[in-house]
Amino acid sequence: NAGVTQTPKFRILKIGQSMTLQCTQDMNHNYMYWYRQDPGMGLKLIYYSVGAGITDKGEVPNGYNVSRSTTEDFPLRLELAAPSQTSVYFCASSSWTVGNTIYFGEGSWLTVV
Amino acid sequence: AQTVTQSQPEMSVQEAETVTLSCTYDTSESDYYLFWYKQPPSRQMILVIRQEAYKQQNATENRFSVNFQKAAKSFSLKISDSQLGDAAMYFCAYYSNYQLIWGAGTKLIIKP
Numbered sequence: 328n329a330g331v332t333q334t335p336k337f338r339i340l341k342i343g344q345s346m347t348l349q350c351t352q353d354m355n356h357n358y359m360y361w362y363r364q365d366p367g368m369g370l371k372l373i374y375y376s377v378g379a380g381i382t383d384k385g386e387v388p389n390g391y392n393v394s395r396s397t398t399e400d401f402p403l404r405l406e407l408a409a410p411s412q413t414s415v416y417f418c419a420s421s422s423w424t425v426g427n428t429i430y431f432g433e434g435s436w437l438t439v440v
Numbered sequence: 441a442q443t444v445t446q447s448q449p450e451m452s453v454q455e456a457e458t459v460t461l462s463c464t465y466d467t468s469e470s471d472y473y474l475f476w477y478k479q480p481p482s483r484q485m486i487l488v489i490r491q492e493a494y495k496q497q498n499a500t501e502n503r504f505s506v507n508f509q510k511a512a513k514s515f516s517l518k519i520s521d522s523q524l525g526d527a528a529m530y531f532c533a534y535y536s537n538y539q540l541i542w543g544a545g546t547k548l549i550i551k552p
Binding site: 358360364368369370371372375377385415417419427428429430431433434436 | 473475482483484485487490531535538539540542543544545
C-alpha cells in the first residue's frame with residue numbers, strides 16, 4: 328500500500344545549491360505530476376508526464392527540471408535554488424483506469440535560505 | 441482557459457450540523473472530472489469525493505455529498521453531521537487533459 332512516495336520530507340537549502348526531490352509510485356499509473364503549494368495558496372503545476380520518456384511544462388516550470396525514465400519514477404531537479412522556491416512540493420500520479428483520480432505523496436517541505 | 445473559484449475563504453459550523461462549501465468553474469469542455477480534496481494541518485492531500493461530468497447523479501461518500509449543476513458549472517460540497525476531524529482546508533479541483541486546476545481553498549472551522 329505504498330502509493331506515491333516522495334523524499335526527502337524536509338530539506339533546507341542554501342541559495343544557489345541544487346537538489347533532487349525523488350518520487351516513485353507503485354500503482355503503475357501512467358500520469359505523474361509535480362505541484363508546489365505556497366503558504367495559504369492552492370497547488371500550482373510545475374511539470375507533468377503522461378508516460379515514460381514524455382514530460383511537459385505546467386504553470387510554473389522555471390527553475391526546475393524533470394525526467395521520466397521509468398513508469399515508476401519522476402524526480403524533480405531544482406537548479407540554483409532561490410528563496411522564491413521555498414514551498415511544499417507534492418508529487419502525484421493518476422491513471423484513466425482509476426477514473427483519473429489523482430493520488431498524492433505526503434509532500435516535501437523545502438526551505439531556501 | 442479553465443478556472444476554478446471558491447468564493448468562501450473561510451467557513452465555520454457547529455459540530456454535528458451541516459455545512460455547504462461552494463465551488464464554480466469555467467470550461468468549454470464537456471468531458472471532465474471534478475474533485476474535492478481535504479488538506480489538514482499535516483498538509484497531506486486527501487481525496488474527499490469525485491464526480492464525472494457525464495454522470496448526472498450526484499456523488500456521495502458517507503457524510504459527504506455534492507450538488508453538481510453542470511449547466512451552471514457549480515460543484516458544491518455538503519458535509520453532514522460535521523465532526524471535529526473535518527476541520528481542514530478544502531480544495532475544489534477540475535481535471536481535464538492531464539491537468540488539475542485548483543481553487544484557492546476554503547478553510548473549514550468546526551466549533552465544538
